[in-house]
Amino acid sequence: MKLLLKKGRLLDPTLGIDFIGDLLIEEGKIKGFGREIEISEKDLEIIDCRGKLVFPGLVDIHVHLREPGEEWKEDIESGTRAALYGGVLRVACMPNTKPVNDAPEVTSYILKRAREKASVKVYPIAAITKGQEGKELAEFGRLKKAGAVAVSDDGKWVADSSLMKRALLYAKNFDLPVISHCEDPKLSFRGQINEGKLSARLGLKGIPASAETVAVVRDLLLARETGTPLHLAHLSVKENLPFLRWAKEEGIPFTAETCPHYFTFTEKEVEGYNTNAKVNPPLRTEEDVEAIKEALKEGLIEVIASDHAPHSPLEKEVEFELASFGMIGVQFLLPLSFNLVREGLLSELKLLQYLITNPSKVLKIEPPSFKEGAPAEVVIFDPEERYLVTEDFIQSKSKNTPLLGRELKGRVKTVILEKRIIHL
Template sequence: MSEKDHRPLLLANALLTDPASRTQSRGGLLIAWGVIAEIGAAVTPASAGPDVEVVDCGGQVVAPGLIDMRAVTGEPGAEHRETLATASQAAAAGGVTTIVCTPETHPPIDDPAVVDFVLRRARDTAIVRIHAMAALTKGLKGQEMTEIGLLSEAGALAFTDGARSIMNARVLRRTMTYARDFDALVIHHTQDSDLAGEGVMNEGEFASRLGLPGIPVEAEAILLERDMRLVALTGARYHAATVTCRASLDILRRARAAGIAVTASTSINHVTLNENDVAGFRTFCKVSPPLRHEDDRIALVQAIKDGVVDAIVSDHNPQDVETKRQPFAESADGAIGLETMLAAGLRLVHDGSLDLVTLLRALSTRPAEILRLPGGRLEKGAPADIIVFDPDVPFVLDAARLKSRCRNSPFDGARLQGQVSRTIVGGSTVHQI
């Protein structure tokens, strides 16, 4: 680290927004040696020493960096879609200071050597913090569980089969039991592949009008209900990867009322878009699980407000032209989202659905708590993973200007508000405009 990196940084004249304590106040924040040294109204340019770099934030929001619990990064094996370096650049531009990548690589992250490769590669090439999730089952095939203990020792932060659900309840029970013994977090995608069948969008009237096969919400609800029973049976730490419908929210409420300690997230796409956005057969809006009815979207937003849904993820999944510029039914699932997650989420703030603190809590504090990471808070001694942004700056998204290697954004051409002016990781500025 250079002397410049060691130089203290004071973010003055800021709207300090701490989702951990649910507070907002005017003041300043002093960063030194990679942590928050001082914070509050008394932190001003006048209080700074001669060696402190002072940045006048002009009343912009200063908040903890976002923590994205679910992103496909491609490397190793699919570098044409995304690398750890390009994913980190997109993340920094969008205010994401920590990425947790899924094991859907080639080879999958199901061996300690692959975990080690990803973490070393991230340290060498990425400008934000990157953690790896390891596979729950070998080869992501849902048949034989991985060596959870060895993978944990290698640095795996959590365990998931990505966008694949483990259909064999006996395999999942054994995996949960084994994970419990290592206090490992199980993150599971809940979609019954048999019930989903050949469906490509949400089942209902709109799918019928488009002539596309649908996926019923029951495909999600049935598997989530099964998982709740397995969690009660095993006592495992469990997180539902992407809940998308009212039926799933009812299941989560009942489970928690019964004393089952589970957490859940949804994707930024499912709280800001609905099934109508696939009109015109827009393949950039083809995701898994599919975009749901507007009533489900509204229910998800309310569930975030109520704390039933803990976190919002980008579900960043880069797909190249060959896999997306296809007839809707044949195109690959997935949308990029690291760079647009905050701006898209601010739609909910601007329309009055959520307040800013609640949104940031779902994007930073709760992911940090679930993953047992030290970020997600503005307090003395906390890691200096900080973002500065103006929530009101309007822009039209030009996907060609995004830093991700692929361009499959569902918000291409959309009018958004909210621009990150500075992203700080460990006290060092990694993005600035």
């Protein structure tokens, strides 16, 4: 079977291409691209891509799929379906499942479930410490053998500096990237939202910027000492910027990530005690939003991931202090990130580099691309289409997002995943 995508704007950040042309797919593989491909075949299917962007699938390296153990919130089937609808054709899932993914049996189980149920490719991230308790290192070698692509205690920081240093050295032996959830738990203790005027007015305990930046700086120092590549998850505050600049100058092996909610929303979303806006790290101030955008523009932060964190009404329709942290996001990663292009902060190609090439590099996997012979992982995106975010539109089992009832711009129209053509 041959499939010809006609006259779309072809963008591939890995190959560095951006032009209007045709893309040919044969038997589920990329055959070639060019300004105009002329073939006359009987079994040729043509998709008119005029006015659309055509690019490789996104790679979201920060997703919580909740399976095993919390399937009422999300499972591998629903979480990856949400990803598919968002044009995210590969996801890496965090280990804070029940049980924690700290043993090869859990990693293998996730991969087995993915083979049975997933709409997109799943890459498990294993825990740094057993049970994510921050006391004893997990067995990285066996986890990697089972299919883990990185280690992280996401949800928690490895607060013991000596243990974290050993984790970095140990990970280096196995060529495993380490992902840090930067939050000093003593500084954020019992915190609910960003610390400032709003937390005082709402009578909620605040989470100061220092809770994040103290952790960022320690981890950068340890990455420098050990030489192990470190990935900083979900950065949210302006205080990080000078330290990230310093780390770049020093040549410290690190990459940094932010999430659409940190450049889309401010802490004002929690007004009225909206638990759907309760997330960790918390939504910050207008100034922080501007700083995160600046960091993206400067390339200090060069990965955008969703930190997709589904929670059911059971965890969200409760008193603010009792509500769980997190919001869903894998389905909105692309439309929200595309606002950075609309605002003139990043070019389309640069944005896609942050969503495809760089996250793949973090996990040391070959990025999806239009290289001849590569498996077809292609997204057709209409950047202009407007639509309402309704519960029906959301493919996740959980609907916890402040976007409910709001309008989004930019929609994935079709996904080609090897031999499958999925019109959404």
